[in-house]
Each structure stands twice: as structure tokens, then as C-alpha cells.
Amino acid sequence: MDSIIFDLDGTIWDPIDIVLSAWNGVIRKSNQINRELTRKDFEGTMGLQMDEISRRFFPALNDQERQKIIKDCCEVEHSFIEKNGGVLFPNVENVLKELSQKYKLYIVSNCQDGYIEAFYKFHRFDQYFLDFENPGRTGLSKGENINLIIQRNNLSNPVYVGDTKGDLEAARFANIPFIYAEYGFGQVSQYDIKIESFEELLRVF
Template identity: 80%
Template structure:
């Protein structure tokens, strides 16, 4: 194995509370939406792309209205993430530091453009990762974005670490092993390895 590709939300950190604050700030100004979103609402969207999230959270709006609302939310979300960050799982930086000494590290997440950069800016973890990708930049699926990372960086034997069924499907699409982060947001029944905490990666690699 020469490299590790990480999902972000539910694998490296939990940013839901920060994201929730940003989205509800936008929603309060929209008279078509009754009530604010909850943490449970967001937990049910983990691993989905933005168009899927908009349909799930705002089913009463037209497609055009959904797209505009989510665009506004995502733009403010990046600002909030950059200023407030999220909750890193225990010992994330120590583990990344150790892993980066032996393996090439990457991120592929189903997020909007600018989200990973905001994560980097607040938590100062960019130095551990060599590249990243997301559908906000490419309009591709997670599996396709994993393949982009593999091709762009000439990886020969990577693994993908994530916490949702969508992460499993993306790894299978890319034909690489999948490690399930059981402490995250999703429920996955099939995987190659599983970890109970981020620190468990040090016992695997």
C-alpha cells in the first residue's frame, strides 16, 4: 500500500454544529421555509452530494429554488468553517503526522468547492495532505473523484477510509479497499477493515 485517501465528514471531523449555524442563518431569511434545521436533519444527509441534500432538506421548493438556497447556504458555510472550524476526532493530527511519514495522504469528500480549503485554513492540517478533490470542483461522483486522485498522483495501491454506504460504493467503484470508520455517521455492513476510532489507524498501518 502506498497511499490513504480519506473522507472528511464523519471520518476526520464533525462539523455539523458549525454548518448548522450557517445554514439556519440563511434559512431564517427565507419565508418559504418553516422552522430551522436540526442536527438530526444534517446527520441524515452525510455522504450525499449537494443536489441530493437540497432535495432531502427542502422538498417543498422547486428545483431552481433548492439550488439557489443550497448555494447561498454553502457559501456562508465555507465562511463559518474558516472562522470556527469543526470538532476534530481525538488525536487526528498526531495520527496524520505519523501516517504521513510512511504514506501519501489525500482527501476526497462530497462537499462544495472551498469547504476542504476552509477546513485546512482553520485546523492547519494541509501540510499532511498532498491533494484533494470534491464534486464542487469536478461535478463528478465520489468514486470518479477517487479515480482522479489516483490518476493525478500515480497511486498504485491506495485505500479509502469513510463512514457511509456511499463511501463504500465509491471505493468499490474505484476498485480499492475500503476501511469503515465505525465512529462516524453512517451504517455500513460490508468493508475490508473497520476502525472504532481514528487512532486505530496506527494499529492497521
Template identity: 60%
Template sequence: MDSIIFDLDGTIWDSVDTIVDAWNSSIQKCLAGKMQLTRVDLEGVMGLQADDISKKLFPTLDEELRKKVMDECFNADGEYIKKQGGQLYPNVKEVLSRLSKKYKLFIVSNCQEGYIEAFYEYHQLEKYFLDFENAGRTGLSKGENIKLLMERNNLQSSVYVGDTAGDLKAARFAGIPFVYAEYGFGTVIEYDYVIERFDKLLEIF
């Protein structure tokens, strides 16, 4: 094995509380406070692509308004995360430091463009990762982005670490093993490895 590719939300950190603040500020601006999201609402869409998130959270809005609201939400995301960050899971920095000495580390997420950069900026973790990809930049599915990143970096033997059924699907699409982070947001019944804490990666790898 030459590399480990990570999902971000629900795998490396929990940024839901920050995102709730950011998105509610945008909803207030676009919808004059006619609705408000909760942490539970956001947990239910973590890992989905933007269009699926918008349809699930704003099903009664017409397509044009839904897109406007989502654009505002995503724009607010980056600014809030740069200021507030998110909650790293226990021992993330130490584990990444140790793993990076042995493996090439990467991130592939369904997030919007700028989100991973904001994560790097707040928590100063960019030094552990060699590259990243996301749906906001490419418009591709997570599985397609994993394959794209692997090809770009000439990776021959990777694993993907994630917390949702969508992450499993992406790993299977890319033809690589899947490590299920069961402490995250999703429920997955099929996997190659499972970890109940982030530092359990050190026992596997």
C-alpha cells in the same frame, strides 16, 4: 500500499454544529425563517451530493428556490468554518503526522468547493495532505473523484477511509480497499477493515 485517501465529514472531523448554524442563517435569509434545520437533519444527509441533500432537506421547494437556498447555504459554510472550525476526532493530528511519514495522504469528499480549504485553514492540517478532490469542483461522483485523484497522482495501491455506505460504494467503484470508520455518521455492513477510533489506523497501517 502507497497512499491513504480520506473522506472528511464523519471520518476526520464532525462539523455538523457549525454547518447547522451556517445553514440556518441562510434559510432565515431565503425563507424568512419558515423552517429551521437541526443536527439530526444534517446528520441524515452527510456524505450525499448537493442535489440529493437539497431534495431530502427541502422537498417542498421548487427546483429554482431549492438551488438558491443551497447556494446560500454552501456560501455560508466556508465563512462559518473558517471562523468556528469543527470538532476533530481524538488524536487526528498525531495520527496524520505519523501516517504522513510513511504514506501519501489525500482527501476526497462530496463537499462543495472551498470546504476542504476552510477545513485546512482553521485546523492547519494542509501540511499532511498532498492533494484533494471534491464534487463541488468536478461535478463527479465520489468514486469518480477517487479515480481522478489516483490517476493525477500516479497512485498504484490506495485505500479509502470513510464512514458511510456511499463511501463503501465509492471505494468499490475505484477498485480499492475500504476502511470503515464506525464512529462516524453512517452504518456499513461490508468493509475490508474497520476502526472504532481514528487512532486505530495506526494498528492497521
């Protein structure tokens, strides 16, 4: 194995509370939406792309209205994350620091453009990762973005670490091993390796 590709939400950190605060701040100013979002709402959409999330959250809006509210939410969200960060899972930085000395590390997340950059800016984790990708930049599925990272960086034997069924499917699409982060947001019944904490990666590798 020469490299590890990570999912972000539910694998490296829990950003839901700060994202929820950002989105509800925007929603309160809208006369088209009559209820605020909850943590449970977000937990149920982890791993989905933004278009599907918007349809679940705002089914009464048309496509143009959804795109506008999502754009506004994401802009505020990025600002909040840059200033406040999210809740890292225990010992994440120490684990990344150690792993980065032995392996090439990457991130592929189903997020919007600018999200990973905001994560990097607050937590200063760009020093551990060599590249990243997301559908906000490419318009591709997670599996296709994993393949893009593999091709762009000439990886020969990578693995993918994630916490949702979508992560499993993306790893299978890319034909690479899947490590299931059981402590995250999703429920996955098939995997190559299961970890119960981020720290367990040091045992696996």
C-alpha cells in the same frame, strides 16, 4: 500500500453543529422555508452530494430556488468554518502527522467547492495532504473522484477510509480496499477493515 485517501465528514471531523448554525442563519432570513434544520437532518444526509441534500431539506422549492438557498448556505458555511473550524475526532492531528511520514495522504469528499479549503484554513491540515477532490469542482461521483486522485497522483496501491455506505460503494467503484470508520455517521455492513477510532489507523498501518 502507498497511500490513504480519506473521506472528511464523519471520518476526520464532525462539522455538523457549525454547519447547522450557518445554514439556519440563512434559513431564518428566507420566507420560503418554514422550519429550521436539526442535527438529525444533517446526520441523515452525510455522504450525499449537495443536489440530493437540497432536495431532501427543501422539497417544496423548485430547482432554481433550491440552488439559490444552497449557494447562500454554503457561502456562510465556508465563512463559519474558516473562523471556527469543526470538532476533530480525538488525536486526529497526531495520527495524520505520523501517517504522512510514511504514506501519501489525500481527501475525497462529497462536498461543495471551497469546503475542504475552509477545513484546511482553520485547522492548517493542508501540510499533511498532497491533493483533494470533490464533486463541487468536478461534477463527478465520489468513486470517479477517487479514481481521479489515483490517476492524477500515479497511486499504485491506495485505500479509502470512510464512514458511510456511499463511501463503501465509492471504494468498490474504484476497486480499492475500504476501511470503515465505525465511529462516524453511517452504518456499513461490508468492509475490508473496521476501525473504532481514528487512532486505530496507527495500528492498521
